[in-house]
Amino acid sequence: MSESAPLTIDQPGQAASATPPAPGRSRRLSDRWLAGAFISPALLLLLAMSVFPLLWALYLSFTDYSATRGGPAHFVWFENYTAILTSAQVHLRAFTTLIYVVGAVALQTTLGFTIAYLISRRTHGRGLLTTLFLVPMMLSPVVVGLFWRFMLDAQFGVINSMLGSLGLGQVEWLTQQGTALLSLIVVDTWQWTPFIMLIALAGLTAVPKYLYEAASIDRASEWFRFRTITLPLVWPLLLIAVLFRAIEAFRLFDLVYILTSGGPGVSTETLSFHVYKVAFLGFNTGTASAYGILMVLIVLVLTQLYLRYLNKLKED
Amino acid sequence: MPGRTARLATAAMLVVTTMAACGGGEDDGANASAPKAPATIPELTKDPLTLSFIWFDWPPAHALEDFANAEYTKERSNVTIKVKTVPNANWHDAMFTQFAARKTDFDIPILDSQHIGEAVTNGNILDITDFVKKNIDVKAYNPYLLAAYGQYPQAETGKRDENASLYGLPLLGDTWTMIYRKDLIGDKPPQTWDEMISVAEKCQADNPGVSGLAFHQANGSDAAAVTYNTVNGVYGGNLWDAKSRKIDGVVNDAAGQEAMDVLVNKMKPLTAKGSGNWFIDEVNAAVAQGKACIAFNWIAASGGLLDPKQSTLGTTREQILDKLGFAPLPSQKTNLVPLGGMGMHVSAYSPKANQAEALNFMKWFERADIQKKWAAAGGVPSRTDALESPEFLNAGPFNKVYTDSVSRMRDMWNVPEYARLIDIENTNVNAALNGAKKPKDALDDIAKEQQAVLDSSGRKGGGGL
Numbered sequence: 146m147s148e149s150a151p152l153t154i155d156q157p158g159q160a161a162s163a164t165p166p167a168p169g170r171s172r173r174l175s176d177r178w179l180a181g182a183f184i185s186p187a188l189l190l191l192l193a194m195s196v197f198p199l200l201w202a203l204y205l206s207f208t209d210y211s212a213t214r215g216g217p218a219h220f221v222w223f224e225n226y227t228a229i230l231t232s233a234q235v236h237l238r239a240f241t242t243l244i245y246v247v248g249a250v251a252l253q254t255t256l257g258f259t260i261a262y263l264i265s266r267r268t269h270g271r272g273l274l275t276t277l278f279l280v281p282m283m284l285s286p287v288v289v290g291l292f293w294r295f296m297l298d299a300q301f302g303v304i305n306s307m308l309g310s311l312g313l314g315q316v317e318w319l320t321q322q323g324t325a326l327l328s329l330i331v332v333d334t335w336q337w338t339p340f341i342m343l344i345a346l347a348g349l350t351a352v353p354k355y356l357y358e359a360a361s362i363d364r365a366s367e368w369f370r371f372r373t374i375t376l377p378l379v380w381p382l383l384l385i386a387v388l389f390r391a392i393e394a395f396r397l398f399d400l401v402y403i404l405t406s407g408g409p410g411v412s413t414e415t416l417s418f419h420v421y422k423v424a425f426l427g428f429n430t431g432t433a434s435a436y437g438i439l440m441v442l443i444v445l446v447l448t449q450l451y452l453r454y455l456n457k458l459k460e461d
Numbered sequence: 462m463p464g465r466t467a468r469l470a471t472a473a474m475l476v477v478t479t480m481a482a483c484g485g486g487e488d489d490g491a492n493a494s495a496p497k498a499p500a501t502i503p504e505l506t507k508d509p510l511t512l513s514f515i516w517f518d519w520p521p522a523h524a525l526e527d528f529a530n531a532e533y534t535k536e537r538s539n540v541t542i543k544v545k546t547v548p549n550a551n552w553h554d555a556m557f558t559q560f561a562a563r564k565t566d567f568d569i570p571i572l573d574s575q576h577i578g579e580a581v582t583n584g585n586i587l588d589i590t591d592f593v594k595k596n597i598d599v600k601a602y603n604p605y606l607l608a609a610y611g612q613y614p615q616a617e618t619g620k621r622d623e624n625a626s627l628y629g630l631p632l633l634g635d636t637w638t639m640i641y642r643k644d645l646i647g648d649k650p651p652q653t654w655d656e657m658i659s660v661a662e663k664c665q666a667d668n669p670g671v672s673g674l675a676f677h678q679a680n681g682s683d684a685a686a687v688t689y690n691t692v693n694g695v696y697g698g699n700l701w702d703a704k705s706r707k708i709d710g711v712v713n714d715a716a717g718q719e720a721m722d723v724l725v726n727k728m729k730p731l732t733a734k735g736s737g738n739w740f741i742d743e744v745n746a747a748v749a750q751g752k753a754c755i756a757f758n759w760i761a762a763s764g765g766l767l768d769p770k771q772s773t774l775g776t777t778r779e780q781i782l783d784k785l786g787f788a789p790l791p792s793q794k795t796n797l798v799p800l801g802g803m804g805m806h807v808s809a810y811s812p813k814a815n816q817a818e819a820l821n822f823m824k825w826f827e828r829a830d831i832q833k834k835w836a837a838a839g840g841v842p843s844r845t846d847a848l849e850s851p852e853f854l855n856a857g858p859f860n861k862v863y864t865d866s867v868s869r870m871r872d873m874w875n876v877p878e879y880a881r882l883i884d885i886e887n888t889n890v891n892a893a894l895n896g897a898k899k900p901k902d903a904l905d906d907i908a909k910e911q912q913a914v915l916d917s918s919g920r921k922g923g924g925g926l
Binding site: 209212213214215228229232234235298299300305315317318319320321322402405406407408409410411412422423424425426427428429431432433 | 550553554557558560561563579582583584585679680681733734735736737738747752877878880881884888889891892894895896897898903914924925926
C-alpha cells in the first residue's frame with residue numbers, strides 16, 4: 146500500500162472532482178471514512194436512544210408483555226390496538242385532550258400574537274420586554290405546576306384571596322369539573338404564550354418596511370395594513386409555532402400530574418396521563434406500548450396533513 | 462453502493478438488537494416466584510456497607526434513618542443506613558419500576574401491606590418464612606400485625622395463617638386517629654360515627670371560619686379510597702369476598718351504599734371549600750391553623766401537630782395539647798379502623814452481602830429493647846410488649862390510640878392487581894366527593910371496574926385500560 150496509490154472512488158463520475166489526500170494521511174482515512182467516523186457517535190446514540198426503543202415498543206405493542214410479571218412475551222397481534230381503539234375510557238381521555246389542546250393552543254396563539262404585535266410596534270425597550278415575557282418558558286413545568294397549585298388553592302391561594310378582596314366568592318379551581326381543566330389551560334397558557342410570541346415576533350420583524358411605507362403613501366388604514374400585509378406574511382410562521390405547541394399540548398403530562406392528578410375523578414386525565422397509569426400502575430407494558438404507538442401515529446398523521454396545508458399556503 | 466450497504470447494515474443491526482432483546486425477555490420467566498432467604502443469617506461483611514431503604518418522604522422515614530444510624534451502628538460500625546425517599550404518589554412506581562428492571566438501588570423496600578402480593582408474585586422480594594421461624598419471636602406480636610405486614614396470600618381480617626409464607630416483618634404500625642378540638646367540642650370525644658357528624662355540624666355552625674371536618678379526599682395515592690373504606694367498614698360494609706374474588710355486589714351492597722351516602726352527603730358538606738384534593742399534609746395544616754373541629758389522619762404523620770412552630774393553636778406543646786385531643790375512631794355498626802403502616806422486605810436483586818445485612822437488621826430491629834427505643838424515637842412499633850410500654854405510650858398523645866386500635870384493624874385487598882384497584886376506587890370516590898359523579902354511580906362504577914380488573918387478570922392483551 147504505497148502512499149501514491151489512488152483513492153478508492155465510489156462513483157466514477159466523481160473521479161475528476163475527488164480531492165487527493167493530504168500528504169502523510171493514511172490511505173484508509175478517506176473523507177467518506179472520516180465523515181462516517183464523525184457522525185457515527187451521534188448516529189449510534191440516536192439508534193440506541195430513539196430508534197431502538199421505538200422498535201422495541203412497536204414489538205411489545207403486539208404482545209401481552211408485562212415488565213414486572215416478566216415471563217415470555219406472547220404475541221396477541223392487534224388485540225391491544227383493538228382494545229384501545231374501542232375503549233370508552235380511552236375515548237373519554239381523547240375528548241379531554243382535544244378540549245385541552247384546542248383551548249390552550251387557541252388562547253396561546255391569540256395572546257402570543259397580540260403581545261408580539263404590540264412589542265413589534267415599540268422602538269424602545271423591545272429587548273427587555275421580550276426577555277421578561279420569556280421568563281415563564283424557561284421554568285420547569287413541575288416548578289410551574291407547584292407554585293400554581295399553591296396560588297390556585299381554594300383556601301389559602303393568592304388568586305382566591307384577590308377575588309375575595311374584590312368582593313367575589315371563593316372558586317374551587319382544581320377540584321371542580323368545570324374549573325379544573327380551565328385551570329390547566331390557563332397555567333399552560335401562562336407558561337407557553339411566550340413561545341408563540343417569540344416566533345410571531347420573529348415573523349413581524351421580518352416584514353419588509355417598504356411594504357408599510359407604500360401602504361402609508363396609499364393612505365391605507367391600520368386595519369387594512371394588518372389584514373393585507375402583516376397577517377399574510379406572518380401567518381405561515383405562526384402556523385409552525387401552532388404546530389409545535391399542539392404537539393406539545395397533546396403530550397401534556399407534568400402539569401396534570403402536579404396540579405390535579407387527573408381529577409376530580411378522571412375529568413382532567415389526558416391521554417399521556419392515562420398511558421402512564423396503564424404502564425406503571427398495572428404494568429400492562431404491551432397495552433401501554435400500543436397506546437404510545439397510536440399516539441405517535443396520530444401526531445404523525447396530523448402533522449403530515451398540517452404540513453401539506455402549509456406547503457399549499459406557501460405555493461399560493 | 463455504500464449508501465445502500467449502510468442502510469442494509471443499519472437495518473440488520475436493528476433487527477439483531479431487537480431479536481437479542483426479545484430473547485432476553487423470554488429468560489425472565491424463570492424466576493416467577495419469590496426466592497427463599499436463608500434460615501440462618503450468613504456471615505456478615507466487615508467492609509464498609511451502605512444498607513439502603515426506599516420509602517416515601519414523610520417524618521417516619523427521616524426518623525428511621527436517624528434512629529438506625531444512631532443505634533444499629535453501635536453493633537455494626539461498618540454499616541451506614543440510607544433511607545431513600547420519593548414523593549408519596551411515586552412510591553409504588555419507584556419501587557416496582559426497579560423491580561421490573563431486575564436491579565434495585567435499595568436493599569430493603571418498605572412496602573405497603575397491599576403491595577406484597579404484587580412483589581411476591583413477580584419474585585421481587587425474598588421469602589423469609591424460614592428466617593422468621595429461626596430468628597423472630599412471633600408470639601411477641603398480635604398475629605394480625607405479623608400477617609398484615611408479611612403474609613401472602615392475605616390473611617383473614619384479625620387472624621394469621623401460621624402455614625402461610627412470610628415475606629416481610631413490621632417496620633411501622635399505623636392507623637387513623639381522630640383529632641378533635643377540646644376547646645370547641647369538649648374533652649369527651651364522640652363515640653359513634655353519627656354522633657361525630659352531629660358534633661362536627663354543631664361546631665361548624667358555632668364557629669364561623671372553622672370547618673366541621675377535615676379528611677383525605679385527594680385522588681392520588683390511596684387518599685380518598687382509604688376514607689371511603691373506613692366509612693364502609695364502620696357502617697358494616699365489605700370491600701370484597703376474598704374467597705370468591707367477588708367485588709361487584711359486595712362493595713356496593715346496601716351497607717356500602719349507606720357508607721357512600723354518609724361520606725358524600727353528610728360528611729363532605731362539613732369540610733372546607735376546595736378540600737377535595739386534601740391528603741395528609743393539607744389535613745394537618747387545617748388542624749394546625751385551627752381551621753377544623755374534627756380531623757382524621759394517620760398517627761405516624763401527626764407528630765408535627767404538636768410543634769408550636771407549625772401551629773397557631775399555642776406557643777408550647779402543652780398549650781396545643783390543651784386544645785387538641787386524640788382518640789380512636791368512633792364506631793357505628795362495627796368498630797373497624799383502617800390498617801396503615803408498612804413492613805420491611807428484602808430485595809431479591811440486592812447483592813448477597815447486602816441481603817445478609819438486611820436480614821441482620823431485621824432481626825435486630827424486632828428485638829424487644831430496640832422496638833422500645835424505636836417507639837421512644839417517634840416510631841410506632843408492632844411488638845405487643847413495646848406497644849404497651851411506657852416508652853411508647855408516653856412518647857406521644859396519639860400512641861395510646863394506636864395500642865387501643867390494634868384489635869380493630871382491617872386491611873384492603875392484598876393482590877397483585879392492588880395498584881389498579883386502588884386507582885379505580887380513588888378516582889371514583891374523589892369524583893363523588895367533588896360532584897363529578899353521583900355517589901351511587903361512583904360506587905357502582907367502582908364495583909364494576911374493580912371486578913373487571915380481577916376477572917381479567919389472566920387476559921391476553923388489552924389489559925390495564
